[in-house]
Amino acid sequence: MIAYVTVFLSGLLFALGLGISGMTLPQKVLGFLDFWSGHWDPSLAFVMVFSAGTYMLLHRVVLARKRPVFAIKFSMPTRSDIDERLVVGAALFGIGWGMVGFCPGPATTALVSGADGTLVFYVSMIAGMYVFGTLDVIGSMESDSGVSGIDYFFKPKQP
Amino acid sequence: MEHFMLGIVTMLGFTPVLSSIGGILIGLAAVGLLLFNGRIAGISGILGGVLRPAVNDTLWRIVFIAGLLVGALIIKRLDPAAMAIHIDVTLPTVVLGGLLVGLGTRIGSGCTSGHGVCGIGRLAPRSIVASAVFFVSAVATVYVVRYMLGGV
Numbered sequence: 001m002i003a004y005v006t007v008f009l010s011g012l013l014f015a016l017g018l019g020i021s022g023m024t025l026p027q028k029v030l031g032f033l034d035f036w037s038g039h040w041d042p043s044l045a046f047v048m049v050f051s052a053g054t055y056m057l058l059h060r061v062v063l064a065r066k067r068p069v070f071a072i073k074f075s076m077p078t079r080s081d082i083d084e085r086l087v088v089g090a091a092l093f094g095i096g097w098g099m100v101g102f103c104p105g106p107a108t109t110a111l112v113s114g115a116d117g118t119l120v121f122y123v124s125m126i127a128g129m130y131v132f133g134t135l136d137v138i139g140s141m142e143s144d145s146g147v148s149g150i151d152y153f154f155k156p157k158q159p
Numbered sequence: 160m161e162h163f164m165l166g167i168v169t170m171l172g173f174t175p176v177l178s179s180i181g182g183i184l185i186g187l188a189a190v191g192l193l194l195f196n197g198r199i200a201g202i203s204g205i206l207g208g209v210l211r212p213a214v215n216d217t218l219w220r221i222v223f224i225a226g227l228l229v230g231a232l233i234i235k236r237l238d239p240a241a242m243a244i245h246i247d248v249t250l251p252t253v254v255l256g257g258l259l260v261g262l263g264t265r266i267g268s269g270c271t272s273g274h275g276v277c278g279i280g281r282l283a284p285r286s287i288v289a290s291a292v293f294f295v296s297a298v299a300t301v302y303v304v305r306y307m308l309g310g311v
Contacts, residue, residue: 010195051186055277058187
């Protein structure tokens with residue numbers, strides 16, 4: 001039970017950080033991404049440097065532990081290969097991010113604003129994630145292919 | 160006191176101090192999730208996992224999202240202007256943008272938090288590449304939308 005308390009508090013602190021840094025506002029995010037407006041706002045760079053910097057300093061201390069406080073093990077990403085899928089996915093995400101100014105965190109916190117367009121964006125984003133999930137599930141049903149549906153859009157690896 | 164941040168955070172101008180403090184809080188939130196629960200604080204991965212439920216792996220994701228929403232309500236209470244969101248593109252652009260963010264973050268295994276904060280924080284090569292790609296892609300998109308298409 002207490003494990004869920006720390007998850008909840010982490011989510012809450014994350015949202016407070018987004019709010020205090022101004023990143024809850026897509027117009028402020030776009031103010032960073034637009035270098036040509038004549039009033040460029042570097043704030044987002046400060047958010048990234050200080051958030052990633054904090055993580056860089058402290059995650060090493062955490063990973064020196066045998067296990068997390070309330071879990072059996074650390075669930076860490078293990079891959080290190082840079083494939084086509086990573087690059088294409090990031091490029092598509094960047095296009096969507098630049099169009100509206102929302103990435104998944106601020107799109108979620110924006111739901112409490114009730115502002116025009118926020119719910120439509122969220123439903124569309126979830127639909128995009130759902131499409132991915134469906135393609136992946138379809139792929140995984142193909143017998144012994146070892147290739148997900150999404151991979152058919154890229155170079156399928158030979159099993 | 161209730162509106163102590165009003166006009167500071169929400170000014171559409173450079174906010175180096177508050178953005179740095181906010182960044183540190185985001186970093187601490189992500190480190191906390193790792194320390195206590197052993198998880199990477201990647202919002203797109205957390206959301207995507209809810210849509211593809213696995214045994215014993217869904218509830219914590221919903222609890223994290225609930226925390227985000229309660230935090231957002233606190234921000235709105237402290238400073239309503241921090242939630243004064245203006246989207247100045249048309250509805251089809253909002254829909255297409257949402258679809259691309261959802262699909263792209265799942266295909267590319269992460270977003271600004273998972274790759275940008277946690278991945279760069281771990282100096283993970285995949286995350287450094289992904290972050291460089293989505294930042295360049297976003298900047299190019301803003302240029303195309305605002306200065307070539309006249310804002311769509």
